[in-house]
Amino acid sequence: MIRLDDLALFVRTAALGSFSKAAREVNLLPGQASAAIQRLERELDIRLFARSTRSLRLTEEGKRYLPFAQDALDALREGYDGIRGDANCLTGTLQIAAPSDFGRNLLLPWTSEFRRAHPGLEIQLLVSDQVADVFRDPVDIALRYGQIDDASYVALPVAPNNRRVLVASPAYLARYGRPRSLDALVDHNCLQYRLRGRTYDRWSFPLATGARLVQVSGRLVSDDAEVVRRWALAGEGIAYKSWLDVSQDVAQGRLEVLLPELPGEPTPLHLVCPHRRQFSPAVKLLHALVEERCRPLARDA
Numbered sequence: 001m002i003r004l005d006d007l008a009l010f011v012r013t014a015a016l017g018s019f020s021k022a023a024r025e026v027n028l029l030p031g032q033a034s035a036a037i038q039r040l041e042r043e044l045d046i047r048l049f050a051r052s053t054r055s056l057r058l059t060e061e062g063k064r065y066l067p068f069a070q071d072a073l074d075a076l077r078e079g080y081d082g083i084r085g086d087a088n089c090l091t092g093t094l095q096i097a098a099p100s101d102f103g104r105n106l107l108l109p110w111t112s113e114f115r116r117a118h119p120g121l122e123i124q125l126l127v128s129d130q131v132a133d134v135f136r137d138p139v140d141i142a143l144r145y146g147q148i149d150d151a152s153y154v155a156l157p158v159a160p161n162n163r164r165v166l167v168a169s170p171a172y173l174a175r176y177g178r179p180r181s182l183d184a185l186v187d188h189n190c191l192q193y194r195l196r197g198r199t200y201d202r203w204s205f206p207l208a209t210g211a212r213l214v215q216v217s218g219r220l221v222s223d224d225a226e227v228v229r230r231w232a233l234a235g236e237g238i239a240y241k242s243w244l245d246v247s248q249d250v251a252q253g254r255l256e257v258l259l260p261e262l263p264g265e266p267t268p269l270h271l272v273c274p275h276r277r278q279f280s281p282a283v284k285l286l287h288a289l290v291e292e293r294c295r296p297l298a299r300d301a
Helices: 003-017 019-027 030-044 059-081 100-117 168-174 184-187 225-234 241-250 281-301
Strands: 049-051 056-058 092-098 119-129 140-146 155-159 165-169 192-194 199-201 204-207 210-215 239-242 256-260 267-273
Touching: 003 019, 003 030, 003 059, 019 030, 056 059, 056 168, 059 281, 092 281, 100 119, 100 140, 100 239, 100 281, 140 281, 155 281, 165 184, 165 241, 184 210, 192 225, 225 239, 225 241, 239 241, 241 281, 267 281
Parallel strands: 092 119, 092 140
Antiparallel strands: 049 056, 140 267, 155 267, 165 239, 165 256, 192 199, 204 210
16 A cells, blocks of 8 residues: 555655655655655556666656656645635644745744734745745745746736835935936946846846846845845945835835836746645635735835
8 A cells, every 4th residue: 555655755755856855854764765665666566766876867657657646645635724624723834935035024024923823833934045946845835026937837926016126225325326317326336136156237127118237336245135135224335126125114214216217127926836736725825915915015116
């Protein structure tokens, strides 16, 4: 008889490409994970993985079996969610990945409120600007900025009209003046963001005549968007940030929007999930909460 734990371990091993990584997620030794896969292979009478000392890959039979295993686990989870009854009595674990600024400054207090309303739910919030892979990483959902063009994901809009804005602190503007055009940005210290080794030093603005790329420079660069925001608050330079990330700072006078007559680059926010079946009651309620809280912030823009 096929064990559900073995089936789940097979799906995670296929996603991670490693017995040891899959084993660590469930506190097993790599040898125990390998034995579980071998047990599943005996039950199915097929070979799921081709193994060598340096690599692990799915066989053709394993590739064909994988979607059935995923569907079976999703169906069991969906059935469990269905019999849990009242959405106000949520239980289980919800793993959420979110970008740095949004996760720390907005989502963190919202998830705390959400968990207080559903005390039987465990929430794991993973905050990082590294884009989470909802297929491979141990997360249920991810909040993601930008256009979602990958048809393999399911994406629900949270703040579809969100844009970037140019911001600086009153102290910086008092010392160095306010840029009156995009061309004037070359005379300012622009706070730059780096992702996956790439520094974003060409800022895009969607003008009526087409996208305008502005080459900027500055003496401060970080791979953490929250650090860039803090530098802006400290008066270190001009930042080009998601409106959601700086809306509270602008409302409270800590930052000022520059060139407000120019539209910033579209930066929609989505809730991303690998499969619609993973939209459990907890995910649906959290999506509704985040969308509701983002709506007035977007209107303020």
